[in-house]
Amino acid sequence: DGGITQSPKYLFRKEGQNVTLSCEQNLNHDAMYWYRQDPGQGLRLIYYSQIVNDFQKGDIAEGYSVSREKKESFPLTVTSAQKNPTAFYLCASSSLMNSGANVLTFGAGSRLTVL
Amino acid sequence: GQNIDQPTEMTATEGAIVQINCTYQTSGFNGLFWYQQHAGEAPTFLSYNVLDGLEEKGRFSSFLSRSKGYSYLLLKELQMKDSASYLCAVRDSNYQLIWGAGTKLIIKP
Numbered sequence: 281d282g283g284i285t286q287s288p289k290y291l292f293r294k295e296g297q298n299v300t301l302s303c304e305q306n307l308n309h310d311a312m313y314w315y316r317q318d319p320g321q322g323l324r325l326i327y328y329s330q331i332v333n334d335f336q337k338g339d340i341a342e343g344y345s346v347s348r349e350k351k352e353s354f355p356l357t358v359t360s361a362q363k364n365p366t367a368f369y370l371c372a373s374s375s376l377m378n379s380g381a382n383v384l385t386f387g388a389g390s391r392l393t394v395l
Numbered sequence: 396g397q398n399i400d401q402p403t404e405m406t407a408t409e410g411a412i413v414q415i416n417c418t419y420q421t422s423g424f425n426g427l428f429w430y431q432q433h434a435g436e437a438p439t440f441l442s443y444n445v446l447d448g449l450e451e452k453g454r455f456s457s458f459l460s461r462s463k464g465y466s467y468l469l470l471k472e473l474q475m476k477d478s479a480s481y482l483c484a485v486r487d488s489n490y491q492l493i494w495g496a497g498t499k500l501i502i503k504p
Binding site: 320321324381 | 428438491
C-alpha cells in the first residue's frame with residue numbers, strides 16, 4: 281500500500297541535542313513538506329521541497345534543517361538552536377505543489393518532547 | 396495578515412447533524428480544503444472547494460462562498476467515529492496553504 285511513513289512516533293530529547301525525524305513516501309510524489317502542530321494553533325510550515333536536491337524555508341524554519349537526496353525521503357533535523365521544539369511534527373507529500381486541487385497526504389506524525 | 400477562523404470546540408449528539416464554520420481572510424484564493432484529524436493521528440482529506448456552492452460526498456458536505464470568505468462542513472447522521480478535529484485550510488495566491496487551528500468535535504451518545 282502506498283503511503284508516508286514517519287519515525288519514530290515518539291522521541292525524547294535532552295536540551296542541546298540534535299534529533300532527526302525520518303519521513304519516507306512511496307507515492308511517487310514530487311513535493312514533500314514538514315509541518316509543526318501545536319495545541320490551539322494551525323499547522324505551520326517548516327520546510328518544503330518540490331524536487332530532489334532542492335528545498336525552501338517555510339514560515340518557521342529557524343532551528344530546523346532538511347535534506348532531499350532522494351525523491352522518497354525528506355528527513356527533518358531539529359537542532360539545538362530550536363528554542364521550543366516540543367511539538368507534534370507532521371510530514372506530508374503531494375503530486376504537484378502549484379495546483380489548486382493539490383491534496384496533501386500526511387504521515388502519522390512524530391511527537392517530540394524535550395526533557 | 397492572513398487568517399482562518401474556526402470554532403475551537405463543538406458538541407453534537409449521535410445521529411444528529413452538525414455544521415462547522417470557517418471564515419478566512421487571505422491574499423488571494425486558490426481553493427479551500429477540509430481535513431479530518433483523529434487525536435494523535437494524521438490529518439486525512441475530506442473535501443475541496445474552489446467554486447461557490449455545495450459539494451456533497453456521502454454524509455459529508457462542504458459549502459463555499461468566496462464573496463463572503465466563508466465555508467462550512469456539514470456532517471449528517473453523526474457517528475461516534477466522527478469525533479475528531481476538523482481542519483480548514485485555504486490555498487492563497489502563492490499556492491501556500493494557510494491552516495485554521497481546527498475544530499474539535501465531540502459526539503455524545
